[in-house]
Amino acid sequence: MKILLIHPQNYLQRHSTGIYGRSLRYAPLTMPTLKALVPPELGAQVRIVDEMVEDVDFRTPADLVGITAITGTAPRAFEIADRFRALGSKVVLGGVHPTLRTEECLPHADAVVRGYAERTWPRLLRDFSAGRLQRLYEDAEPFDPALIVPPDRSGIRRRDYIGWGTVEMSRGCSNRCDFCISHRFHRTYIRRKIGDVIKEVASLRSKVIFFLDPNLIGDREHAREFFREFARLKKWWVGCASLDVVDDPELLSIMEKSGCRGLLMGFESVRQEALASAGKTANLGRTYARVVDALHEHGILVQACFVFGFDTDDTTVFEEAAEYIEKARFDLPQISIYTPFPGTPVFDRIEKEGRILTRNWSLYNGQNVVFRPRLMTPGELERGTDFVRKRAYSCAALSRRLFTRPLWVKPFVILSYLGFRFYQYRIARAGGEAAAAGAPSFDG
Numbered sequence: 001m002k003i004l005l006i007h008p009q010n011y012l013q014r015h016s017t018g019i020y021g022r023s024l025r026y027a028p029l030t031m032p033t034l035k036a037l038v039p040p041e042l043g044a045q046v047r048i049v050d051e052m053v054e055d056v057d058f059r060t061p062a063d064l065v066g067i068t069a070i071t072g073t074a075p076r077a078f079e080i081a082d083r084f085r086a087l088g089s090k091v092v093l094g095g096v097h098p099t100l101r102t103e104e105c106l107p108h109a110d111a112v113v114r115g116y117a118e119r120t121w122p123r124l125l126r127d128f129s130a131g132r133l134q135r136l137y138e139d140a141e142p143f144d145p146a147l148i149v150p151p152d153r154s155g156i157r158r159r160d161y162i163g164w165g166t167v168e169m170s171r172g173c174s175n176r177c178d179f180c181i182s183h184r185f186h187r188t189y190i191r192r193k194i195g196d197v198i199k200e201v202a203s204l205r206s207k208v209i210f211f212l213d214p215n216l217i218g219d220r221e222h223a224r225e226f227f228r229e230f231a232r233l234k235k236w237w238v239g240c241a242s243l244d245v246v247d248d249p250e251l252l253s254i255m256e257k258s259g260c261r262g263l264l265m266g267f268e269s270v271r272q273e274a275l276a277s278a279g280k281t282a283n284l285g286r287t288y289a290r291v292v293d294a295l296h297e298h299g300i301l302v303q304a305c306f307v308f309g310f311d312t313d314d315t316t317v318f319e320e321a322a323e324y325i326e327k328a329r330f331d332l333p334q335i336s337i338y339t340p341f342p343g344t345p346v347f348d349r350i351e352k353e354g355r356i357l358t359r360n361w362s363l364y365n366g367q368n369v370v371f372r373p374r375l376m377t378p379g380e381l382e383r384g385t386d387f388v389r390k391r392a393y394s395c396a397a398l399s400r401r402l403f404t405r406p407l408w409v410k411p412f413v414i415l416s417y418l419g420f421r422f423y424q425y426r427i428a429r430a431g432g433e434a435a436a437a438g439a440p441s442f443d444g
């Protein structure tokens with residue numbers, strides 16, 4: 001049996017190097033995980049294609065094609081699926097979008113897998129090999145973290161990703177921010193067995209580990225125990241954590257000792273009312289500068305995500321935020337536009353209010369206005385976000401960051417800063433091109 005597993009790239013953002021460029025790309029584990037789950041008795045040949053890295057060759061012989069899709073890549077996933085089906089292959093769709101929008105995906109696939117595939121994918125493959133493939137696979141049993149296998153990383157080439165040592169320590173998040181898909185998709189916070197993860201990390205040659213977890217401190221006690229063990233490996237690591245990490249000095253110092261060099265954190269807004277309305281409780285009442293200082297004290301760089309377009313945002317938010325972000329010592333600010341991802345209550349509410357402007361999912365990548373904001377026009381949101389992005393990546397802002405502590409990180413900060421400056425412009429331009437090209441809507 002020949003299996004082809006495809007990570008599609010956003011529909012209109014495909015080109016040979018991918019929008020993220022190698023310098024910002026880190027290896028997704030979706031397909032390496034599915035590859036590791038293929039039952040050996042089927043004797044299958046498995047090939048993985050990541051469209052961020054290489055183009056899909058439609059001449060590749062494949063009995064079964066598995067395609068993963070998040071919202072932004074769903075239209076391209078459908079296009080690939082339709083073409084392979086026309087060529088005679090059977091196609092399976094899975095991942096965030098097929099889970100949250102199953103009905104929409106079924107016409108493009110022979111089977112759809114909802115949710116985690118640790119149990120369903122091997123079952124599906126056995127069914128396929130016995131000629132009884134079903135339309136829908138969903139794991140109804142409670143998930144056991146011990147089912148998570150080490151991904152088959154044999155196809156991950158170091159030269160294709162800056163972050164090739166990617167690992168999952170947990171899945172999901174214990175917080176409930178209303179715009180986030182984590183708690184819709186993952187439902188509960190899953191902690192992997194510490195020994196399993198340590199063994200997996202120890203087997204990787206990469207000095208730097210990139211954790212893919214939505215929130216590494218979803219269970220602080222578990223995190224404490226895990227990073228104590230991790231410290232023995234003498235590696236560095238980066239990952240995502242919610243802001244309340246600074247409430248726990250003991251955890252912070254364990255993380256520092258374990259080799260934490262950077263955290264991606266959702267600061268989201270400089271306005272309390274926006275945080276409160278989104279249920280971003282971990283951020284409420286905090287002075288962001290203190291959060292950044294606390295992390296810098298521990299030698300941890302801060303990639304700070306900000307979002308514009310909350311229902312409470314009016315046009316005065318841009319100047320206020322630009323001023324704040326320019327002066328604050330965030331090492332890498334990341335500026336996005338509020339995106340109501342389908343499958344979240346936020347999408348349902350905005351849709352009910354008649355404020356969804358496009359169902360072209362390619363534009364749902366956090367860089368395009370896809371809904372009508374409440375207190376400004378779509379154009380004002382677009383221009384305002386662009387204004388903040390430019391100020392956040394201005395030379396003045398960069399020069400302020402040269403005074404960041406700790407001193408050893410300065411060259412790293414400058415390089416990453418320039419890389420992000422490039423990325424921010426590139427993704428915004430690509431989004432504009434997609435909109436201008438009037439990419440098709442796939443949902444009526």
Ligand code: B12
Pocket residue numbers: 007008009010020025026027028029030033034052066067068069070071072073092093094095096097113115116117118121168180181182212213214336341342364365366367
């Ligand atoms: C790596 C990653 C990326 C990479 C590559 C993504 C890619 N090639 O698709 C990069 C950096 C490019 C990226 C970019 C973005 N990402 Co991203 N990313 C991730 C991340 C951190 C890890 C994915 C992963 O490897 N997970 C581990 C694997 C094992 O889990 P999994 O993918 O869920 O797969 C399991 C099941 O879902 C299922 N499954 C999945 N696919 C399939 C397919 C088949 C056939 C089957 C049978 C089963 C199956 O089986 C697996 C085992 O159970 C996830 C968060 C996360 N932890 O999952 C976010 C995540 C996928 N990204 C997200 C977002 C929002 C973005 C960005 C918009 C962010 C931004 N502002 O720039 C962009 C958009 C890109 C675009 N093109 O539109 C969201 C998706 C939300 C949505 N509804 O679309 C996620 C879920 C994070 C979040 N909580 O918000 N991302």
Ligand code: SF4
Pocket residue numbers: 173174175176177180181182183214215242266
């Ligand atoms: S803390 Fe982050 S990962 Fe968790 S629900 Fe909020 S946005 Fe999602």
